[in-house]
Amino acid sequence: MSTNDEEVNLRQRLSGLSRLPLLRGVRVSGEADRLEKQLERLKTDTTDEEIWESVELARHPERPYTLDYVARILDDWVELHGDRGRADDGALVTGVGRLDGRTIVLVGHQKGRDVKERLDRQFGMAYPEGYVKAMRVMEIAERFGFPVLSLVDTPGAYPGVAAEQHGQGGAIARSQAAMSRLTVPTVACIIGEGGSGGAVAIAVADRVLMQENAIYSVITPEGCAAILWRDAGEAKKAAAAFKPDARHCLELGVVDAIVAEPVGGAQTDHDQSARLLKGALVESLEELEDVPGDELRRRRRAKFRGMGVFA
Amino acid sequence: MSEARIDVQVEHRHAPAPADKKHPNTCPKCGSHYRDDELEQALWVCSHCGHHFPMRARARIDWYTDEGSFSEDVADIRSDDPLDFFDLRPYTERLSEAELNTGLGEAIVVGQAAMDGHAVQLAVMDFAFMGGSMGRAVGEKLSRACDLAVERSVPLVAVTSSGGARMQEGILSLMQLPKTVCAVEELHDARLPLFMVMAHPTTAGVLASFASLGDVTIAEPGALIAFTGPRVVQQTTREKLPDDFGLAEQNLRFGHLDAIVPRPEQREYLLKLLRLWS
Secondary structure: OHHHHHHHHHHHHHHHHHHHOOEEOHHHHHOHHHHHHHHHHOOOOHHHHHHHHHHHOOOOOOOHHHHHHHHOOOOEEEEEOOOOOOOOOOOOEEEEEEEEEEEEEEEEEOOOOOOHHHHHHHHHOOOOHHHHHHHHHHHHHHOOOOOOEEEEEEEOOOOOOHHHHHHHHHHHHHHHHHHHHHOEEEEEEEEEEEEEHHHHHOOOOOOOEEEEEOOOEEEOOHHHHHHHHHHHHHHHHHHHHOOEHHHHHOOOOOOEEEEEOOOHHHHHHHHHHHHHHHHHHHHHHHHHHOOOHHHHHHHHHHHHOOOOOOO | OOOHHHHHHHHHHOOOOOOHHHHHHOHHHOOOOOHHHHHOOOOOOOOOOOEEEOOOOOHHHHHOOOOOOOOOOOOOOOOOOOOOOEOOOOEEHHHHHHHHHOOOOEEEEEEEEEEEOOEEEEEEEEOOHHOEEHHHHHHHHHHHHHHHHHHOOOOEEEEEEEEOOOOOHHHHOOHHHHHHHEEEEEEEHHEEEEEEEEEEEEEEHHHHOHHHHOEEEEOOOOEEEEEOHHHHHHHHHOOOOOOOEEHHEEEHHHHHHOOEEOEEEEEHHHHHHHHHHO
């Protein structure tokens, strides 16, 4: 088999699983050699070492966060604050902006850069108030027909006393329910850590994308290791066992496509990462824009209902 | 040397059981001890202090429903091992052990039944099967329970008892959150009610999905109902925890529950709801 055939074959195999093109955004960047390199990497099975590398890159302190992307891909950004009840959660930002000429609503987790901002934003771990704020802006999106974009980057929902008292579990459940009811196009992208319930709360979308070095998992590797191995130090083993990397998520049908990152990871070039992400978001929205709202909702629910169906 | 070793073994054989390893029929709250038939008679509630022992799914179904009315659905759905997951033991081994020990195919039992003549769909979780954890099979069965309720146009009565998502199925178990949420949304679109009973414990992924979407939600006294359990909160944040942290009583005070209903009164309570919605 020639290299070209192999490539076509691989693309078919992987996109057959997701029914969508692989490595979104590559078309935009137009760099054929990188595509080749990425395909090369995908051909060989991901090793435990590579999975752990993803975990480390997904948590890299220089990795672009939601507001870094907002500044680079949106025009006329207006951040909307507060849940109209109790607080404004800095770990989850929401707002309205223009993406490639169309008004969209964006929700996304936000981590901090320096110590003070990290504390203010609770390391990207939202309180129930954050999810209530997200539901509030989703209502705006539904009312005015704006598509919803969400950028997921959280170790998990905040695990504290007040968060529990304010109803963390219920807020996460209702946020998913709100997303499953929307009749506007929705696109989510895991841009760093997709940690458990706190992540999926804003990721019940028509198209779920995942950056090449992002992770998406039911529990942190450390948490899993502490429970199953009774030793948080076994995080590497745990990650290798539950496979939170993009490639496995694509293969399992959990995400629809992988978004390319600059060589070495998104942290090496924020502008380039943003260009690739923007291309993928626009491409996904274009696919959804002509579908009637009821049909969007029907297909979205059918997609999530199909997660883990037995043959 | 070998003599000393034998001595130690003899010592250990006669040593009293450690204090935290109580007999399952001994009340952990007041120390009262019961015979099996006494506990069964009392619906596994301590008649001295009111502590609720765990109640198995089939026993609960027998007690909630009219005699002989229950017929099980989707009983053949079993978990498989999508990730070839291996921690200290293979996941498949844990699964077969759970099946042998509980006599159940999975951590949830689904079926149709009548309660005082009212037709209902039931979905009852069982903590004894791998901590009631939700993997693909549990998510699928709960979702089918919603579908069947819609098909038969009857209310869904669900009982939760679960530690959360099943880690051994990785990201696919996380996907059971949106999956079950979408299934409940379909039930609600059909204008059929979900009556939720939260037993100890209802935590993490189950609380953060279908369990929080009941039209009416009640809990058993003393049940732990929390997204993050007390141990993890304590370890992560070093916060001082209130005495009733995460318990049903605290959840009621903060507005997350409609009522706390002791087990012996639950059937009557559910019947009242079924009459109101009929």
